[in-house]
């Protein structure tokens with residue numbers, strides 16, 4: 001197979017080959033005070049100085065999902081890390097709900113207060129990043145949200161000697177369709193000098 005991306009169906013091609021994708025489980029608060037929570041797997045680290053993350057919801061302008069709308073209004077959000085024990089709840093929060101209904105309630109998730117931003121975080125998330133909007137860039141039919149991490153929560157259970165320990169985290173990633181991957185099947189390689 002070869003050809004222009006549209007011949008393969010660009011979404012299927014890109015989402016099937018760029019795998020596994022980490023999942024930003026983004027919590028935000030609407031102007032009416034409703035706590036929103038949704039997963040976004042078009043997600044990654046952009047910079048470490050300053051520490052900046054990005055996620056990219058489909059939609060632009062007036063046609064935005066709740067998360068980017070809230071983030072553009074408040075300029076604040078939390079990225080919660082999805083671990084295997086929270087995968088089902090994460091999936092439940094991707095449901096389309098009536099305006100005013102919180103995904104936290106829908107998925108039976110407990111909220112915790114953030115320290116620096118006006119948004120709830122997922123109480124059971126082992127890692128959560130409180131972010132302030134750094135920039136928002138329309139890319140075709142999507143809006144890339146860049147957030148600077150201003151405060152981090154790391155559960156002691158996933159730390160070793162004061163640092164986050166990836167072998168303890170049990171994060172999950174998205175493949176494509178309904179497939180996900182765990183991070184349990186690891187291998188190590190030393191980097192050449």
Ligand SMILES: Cc1cc2nc3c(=O)[nH]c(=O)nc-3n(C[C@H](O)[C@H](O)[C@H](O)COP(=O)(O)O)c2cc1C
Pocket residue numbers: 023036037038039040041042043056057058059065066067068090091093094095096174
């Ligand atoms: C694992 C997973 C990853 C997703 N990633 C994205 C994504 O990167 N971009 C997107 O627009 N929607 C993505 N979605 C769909 C949104 O989560 C879904 O549209 C959700 O209802 C948006 O909620 P909101 O309107 O409260 O922000 C994903 C769904 C799942 C289950």
